[in-house]
Amino acid sequence: MTVQGYDPRTGQPVGDPVESTSDDGVDAVCRAAAEAAGPWSARSAAERATMLNRVADALDDAADALIAVADTETALGRPRLTTELKRTTNQLRLFGEVLHEGSYVEATIDSPNPDIVPPRPDLRRMLQPLGPVGVFSASNFPFAFSVAGGDTASALAAGCPVVVKAHPSHPGTSQDTADVVANALRAAGAADGVFGIVHGVEAGKRLVRHPSIKAVGFTGSFSGGRALFELANSRPEPIPFYGELGSINPCVVLPDAAARRAGEIAAGYAQSLTMGVGQFCTNPGLLFAPPSLVDTLAEAVRGSSGGPMLAERIRDAYQSGVDSLGSSDLVELVATGAQPDGGWSATPRLFRVDADTFVANLEKLTEECFGPAGIVVTYDEPETLLDVLGRLNGTLTGSVHAEPIEHDLAGRVAERLRRIAGRLIYNAWPTGVAVAWAMHHGGPWPATTNPLHTSVGATSIRRWLIPVSYQSWPQELLPPELRDSNPLGIPRRRDGVLGSR
């Protein structure tokens, strides 16, 4: 069995097929990861930071070649891929900063107190790596959510070896990236087992079931994610599964914003909807707006254009989704973007529906249609809007366009959205996910399989760490993070007070 890459612009094969990893191959990679787990976790945070920076440098050095291959396999274009690779290497470097700063281990020291109930001994808690991690790459970010993407960077930073399951729509990019990462780690002195890669559907399932793997990160479709989530939970030893499964990203335009900034809002919406052929988990699939805005929105979408999608399967699913909407009498097609040339291309579409019909057909109309298709849900009264928002399921983001004069309503909308959305956006669009300390890229089911954690930003490292408490432990046997002298100078909590003692 092999995995073959294709050029979405032509539908023709590109590059040599990559061998699917055999059962024995998966076992060998996972065993190597298990053997590397102790030594990798025993390295200091500073050493791991240096290694991540070396990987980032090596990827930057290989940028031209990696981008060329990725462009033939994804048709995302060199400008976008150049930015995406930069984002990827900046992400690796951010985790280097997280490791140096040191508070990610949550070092906590309580002095003994025999007089309370129950009595308290000397207790010292910190987070430590949970073991080898499996990472499933996404199709739509061949660098930033793929082989050397956020899951890999955060897991390596945490002290966990990583085994990546490559995405089948960019096998060449995946293997080339993996070679760069592995060589950089080897040159910096890391054991081979710290990083590995497998290809093929069966290899992915075996990876999730392998006893050496202690957690899994996944970005992809709802159906694929739920199936692997269930596989992870049904193991003899279930493991944490962090899946980002897709999202409808409701955006709300309040009446005054619609009246005063119709053109600007419509242009921003059309750009966010069609950017990257709509292939973002933060694509604004649902827009809630007064009826008066629909014509302006339609005009903007008519001025947009589509392009080739990442894979034939993705284009077919998109086409089937818009066909189903188009032939339904629930919604009205109000705009079609420019028809692109050949290959696996998709054309932008805008549909409209009124709030009552939307609520009556909620399940059908909130299915994610991955690609440049949007639904405008028109509302007349604020109370109708608030009622509809209270019925939505979990999503990665929720956006509000408002004028200061309607902040009272904006606050009520935010109160609805914060219960279902991981990130609330004001007068902007959900596409574009910063890599930062304060980023949360997550949300309640079905946006993710675990609402407590993020897959982007500094705190994504928390997914791969488990607490350990040391009770009455001698100083010389404690990890440096927990010794009285605080040799690493990291932020710690002592007797309940945060500081650097």
Added chain:
Amino acid sequence: MTVQGYDPRTGQPVGDPVESTSDDGVDAVCRAAAEAAGPWSARSAAERATMLNRVADALDDAADALIAVADTETALGRPRLTTELKRTTNQLRLFGEVLHEGSYVEATIDSPNPDIVPPRPDLRRMLQPLGPVGVFSASNFPFAFSVAGGDTASALAAGCPVVVKAHPSHPGTSQDTADVVANALRAAGAADGVFGIVHGVEAGKRLVRHPSIKAVGFTGSFSGGRALFELANSRPEPIPFYGELGSINPCVVLPDAAARRAGEIAAGYAQSLTMGVGQFCTNPGLLFAPPSLVDTLAEAVRGSSGGPMLAERIRDAYQSGVDSLGSSDLVELVATGAQPDGGWSATPRLFRVDADTFVANLEKLTEECFGPAGIVVTYDEPETLLDVLGRLNGTLTGSVHAEPIEHDLAGRVAERLRRIAGRLIYNAWPTGVAVAWAMHHGGPWPATTNPLHTSVGATSIRRWLIPVSYQSWPQELLPPELRDSNPLGIPRRRDGVLGSR
């Protein structure tokens, strides 16, 4: 259907039977919790702290009556129950302190930076309550891990309404405690839905499946916990399930410690093994020791005595476990404690096995036998010990008894134990779990269903909180925790730096 309490000292019913909650009853309690979620989460942390303190005061005021009922239903004795109730109210008050300190929301502010890739907008992240929580009480702590125990206290503190599933072996204690909690909350102005209780097996299953419930905490048996874990995962909308399922708590005595402190170690072990008739999740089920220590250990266990267990089912499972060990030719019975009088009583037992036989029969000999039964695994060589420890599954605790002269070996033992145990203990025994900032009461499967979190201590609140990021949000619409002026004066991270700005 009703739930009847029994006196373990006599095996006879005590108190009036409590009605099992009907399907409609469960639905009503869950609906009320869902309705209370918004208002409860909208209260300030300081208000919730006051409410928790009121609940603690009310429980202290009701101590005599609660302890009297609990003693008839559990036979744990008034001294232990008095201490346990004090622990429970101190736990509620600790969460009051956690709320006032404020860093539990992880407030994080990043200022905009348009020049990096990808550009960073104004981003502000904090943790917010995830919604109504279901709490399954344990049998063995009728106060501290029951109706007003750690799961309830931490979830209420987080801003989540709680619905408790009462444990069937202390229904009267559960209902009486629930009445005190509900009355105290009502008197302090909380909506009725903030706290509810249900009784009966079917009610428990319905609770886990109810769409209003957004997470579950559980302390109990492996089989019950795994079944509910699967129920939570198989919902249309799966929810986080935090189960503490039991533990074998390996304790290691190194050669010099065994040689120099045999009597003290044996006495401490026997006390830890038989305290509370061995009904602790931190009971030291496995002891690794040099063969020379066995006679002293056996003598100490022969000097111990048993007592009535919490429930007939628990006593029967214990008896079946020790009978199975006793009739096996793998282990040798080396000591039996004093036979207690009547009721559902259990007698302490100590078995021995050598390390090779133990490894060859690992699965059978690491099954938790809940109660005052221990297995001593004898080892001759340190390498044998290290090899055996490397084969153990997840556990709540791991203990080491060592002399300073053998710290090199102690460090290697700790390196093995930290991969499987949530708390590492030096020269002490695992029973006794402090309620503190630095406590971790958790561990890898099968000790818990989620190795990232603790069910005891300040950080147990993290289980009920989900992140939300606010992007480019106007000051006046931000939660106070994220406003520039930091009106609550809580610790925050600004542009990567922890502090109180």
